[in-house]
Amino acid sequence: MRAANTPGTGRTGHVVVIGGGIAGLAAAHRLLDGGARVTLLEASGRLGGKLRAGEIEGVPVDLGAESMLARRPEGVELARAVGLGDRLQPPATATASLWTRGGLRPMPKGHVMGVPGDLAPLAASGVISEDGLARIARDRELPPTPVGEDVALGEYLAARLGREVVDRLVEPLLGGVYAGDVYRTSMRASVPTLFEVARSGGPLTDGVRELAERAARRQDGPVFMGIDGGIGRLPLAVADAVRAAGGEIRTRAAVRELRRTADGWTLAVDGTAGTDGTDGTDGPPVVTADAVVLAVPAPAAARLLAAAAPAASTELATVDYASMALVTMAFRRDALTGVDALAERSGFLVPPVDGRTIKAATFSSRKWGWLRDAGPDLFVLRTSIGRFDDEVDLKRDDADLVRMSLADLGEAVGLTAKPVASRVDRWDGGLPQYPVGHLDRVARIRAEIAKVPGLGVCGALYDGVGIPACVGSARKAADELLGALAATLEPGSGAGERE
Template structure:
């Protein structure tokens, strides 16, 4: 009999528990798998709340569809028929007070054809990007900002790369690792290639402006919201023999003389101890560092140095008639312009199911339009130290300015705060992850996974969970 504790019930922890099942889809006879989640529900950043009488996502709303891990796990949870893709509405960037369509064929803001940047960039800035400076690059890692600005000019970084990085990492180009965030472009630069040539090679071929029906969608979601997925997955796990416990905070991890582990949970006056042969830590860097302090001290010290970004997602329900027409799927906001919001999603135009959800949902049977606004970047926590109502008013003001008209008062609004939500991949992050995994590997039966290691996106988190389970098997 082998007992395994998975600490953390976000998508990484649930994916790890699923990977522990046999091919027949159940816990191996005689084994025990337990998932411990500190909050009141599983799912982590995949969360839904009721806004204007409807359940909508208040955390992640989409994942990369071109990686198979996410859609595969959705299907395993029984929701494969509910996988949906965004509408054809295009993303926009609000730069220098004007909303522009996000230029086509850019890789995290790096253009395959700089001539397409006219609008978000001025003529001289486009010219600077076209005259890309190819300089020798011998460093193993540099920041995204250093890589792009030194070659294509600061405007490409400030007006395009920064808002896209803000959406993915809630971070800053001058601090984020190019090796972690843009590895293919960094390798191209190290090989003496132009970034625009590398982007052109890596991106789909240019078209007449329409997307081929055969083209693979970039993003995917779940009809009714991604928040449905972890709940369905937890039910699947429970049916397969996994015990999923919520409201359980792990405070200490101890290695036992027999080679197993003891995890201490609960309040200090009356703690509860769980014993297991193996442990998977599917946690953010800070709690993972605390639990690893005794078992893997070098990994603990490394993880303690990983900074995180706190964010808030504001969901607004607005009367459709009073709001008027919305164009595009939303807007990205360059931090250089000093706005409070970093992005907004026009959920009703981005997702057909959200548009349908709002029909007749308003007072008196009118239609409701759902919008999302994101606030908060790395090292900008002071922005979030305001009451919910004030954040809503600031977001409405920014959105009204972007749309060129005042927005109506929301019929309902929800503010979801995500403290320490996104680990920051600083320059050298991949080497840090290697050190963490090497130290953890010295402890048989111990593994780590989550957004800290191989990418902050959902498919990357699932891949890290499956790797962690594979590492457990190698340590047996």
Template sequence: MVVGGGITGLAAAWEAVQHPGVSVTVLESTDRLGGKVRTSALDLPTGALVVDEGADNFLARVPDAVGLCDELGLTAELVEPRVGRAMVAVGGQLHPYPERHVLGVPLDLDDLAHSGILSPAGLAAVAAERDHPRPAPEDDVAIGPYLAERFGQELVDHVVGPLVGGINAGDVAELSLRAVVPQLAEAASAGGVLSEVLRDRLAAAPPAGPVFTAVRGGTERLVTTLAEQLTGRGAGLRTDAAVVALEAPGPGGPDVTRLRLASGEVIDADAVVVATPAPVAASLLRTASPDAADLLAGIDHVPVAFVAVAFDRDHLRLPGGCSGVLVPRDAGLLLTAASFGSAKWAAWDDGRHVVVRAAAGHRHDRRHTDLADDELATALLAELRMVLGVTGPPAATRVTRWDPGFAQYTVGHLDRMDRLDRRLASDAPSVRVVGADLGGLGLPACIREGRRAARRLVEG
């Protein structure tokens, strides 16, 4: 049994049906599958344009999502973004993001200087890193202070923070090096000069192929295709089926886990993958494993809003070759980023409009939650005018809110998740908890972890 019909739960079900003799049902509380993966129409005067409300692409260089697309026969439907370079809004101007970097850590000082993001003092602080080899951190550390000590605070505020903090609307002063940027953590574990270690790693294994890929027609096609093929293989997919309680036997107890639904229905299962947001998982496990529930309840979340806006082409000229703009926190804007959807994706480009998705909300800014949809759209439009130089009214807007939004992987997250696994293994061995709030935010990580949880339960 799988609780939660987001991409993690569906991937868990997909893994289960690969095993002969295993039957699986997904129980989803809302009236649709997909969770935070949602694609819908943006209503333009010229007709409807299909635009993602959440994820619009995923990492192509890790196997999990592209591999699943392959299994589902979607490989021919994968498309690459037409543009890939971000801008950063600093000091009232747009600057190109450096080209040679690993998660914002610059590998080329000339490239960084050329971007114009940092002041001369900021550049000097970055340059000084190579003169100060340092020991590897002994434990998990926060990304911001770790990098600020080496490269200066300005790099953290205006280069690393907007990119890495933008991934989960978090604050790099709190986020875990190991959980959020494992590539940097691995390099940091070598000690010495981090920029040199990263440069050597990159030279030894140069990345190949595009960084991101997307499903033509929107990310939700991954969900609908998965759902179709799951049904074809006999899986049960039930929407409007909220699970409200879970009674799991401890070791040596009866062989079933009992699920209670909001409707009053009771379902007994041999094994259960819980793939809901962590606050829900915490409440479901409160009786079966109070320690696991406490660990889950301790994961903080940040609500975010995405506003998709279409402008007439004459009213907005985007900087050429750019995929979007990142807005550092010290700009004080509601806008945290704007993604240039119609520049990135051919399918979002109707030839007459420019489609931008503007994001609001971060760890220290929940102002958007106090604004009604029209107020939020108006506020973000005013900021888009200022940052991008929009000269006319929008042709269409659409507000999407995500709450609980993004989980915050703060320092020590991986250790806490290990403890969670151990608690569950002893309190409720036939239950596994997975999902973006625990083991990786991006779609590939959700798919990997969902499948792994199902495999471990099926294979025992």
């Protein structure tokens, strides 16, 4: 690895981050804090990945993810570090429901990702039939169900509690996170606390009740957090902080080839530049670096690592992704008189078993105070469509997706008004799937990456799909590379300058 300047010695390592989503931006931010020189290359013309700020009818909205888990600190910490601390806002309301069995039903309390620990609120909700409740109660009579090193969440829960719980509670909740099939999703990767309960061998409902009670005792703030103006402001603020610290950001700069050399890395970059409108400079077609961080989806990582880390590339090529679409609509508030559900809830989830088009609806102007204040005469809501292996509807055009969303909303809440504006944002291959054995696959990828000096990976594939998980993944990759760079520059290491 070639050497360059580090803090206190007048020398610093040059790290190239490939990928301008929140993970890549967070890695660049962390690397700059650690004293590295940083260049970030993003293939598209936009930064932020699945976080995207936009507007509808002149009102700011999120066109991708709209909130982050606040109980895990990395996302909130990053927002504060880049000057957004005073713009952090919890939801104005979090009274979500389930649209199932012909009506909107309250989300029962005392559950862990839909797995019940207390049958009383579940029975009161009407989500589960009497036969389904009786089936759950049998959990206490059943012998332990082996889970081994990993198990499919849906299959395990169906064996313990019956399919109704999986189909009407767990599937809609996990579907909102992964857009996946819970019957194939790894329990160990997706709900590790539940996996530990399952491994203990006792009644599952008892263990879940204890988890839920423990979580309730720890509650000292909001579960989720948004940002005034939209969570899509976060990557833009991080990018501004990266530039202010001396980092270079190039958009429309697709890395065509990544090659390991005797003393670092050489990257062949397509396109002349184009930055995202602020830097305004063309970039060179060849970039050299001491280290590289790959913060891109698995297909792109597999292609770039085919020569430098072929075994990791092979593993990455096996990762599946789900696609989805978000339909955002704006209505005149005075046209919604009498639609009480919009004033009482933050939205609802839809179990796939009910056969609807939409999988969720968010009443954004009800959920976020900043959005309500920005458009007091408008009501903004959005629906999501698409799940892994259930993407037929995504082949329809935008007008059809809006029409189908309105039809479902009409049945669910009695909405008959027509939107004054609508837009559809498609996230093709947006969410990595976590099947059984996912964590072992990630461990194998990282073991191969570790064999290659000056190489790191981060993002939703590795440590979780939420914003805090992606930021934490970025921190881990950045810290490991900073340590490796520092070690090569210690006195007696033999590292020297390269032109």
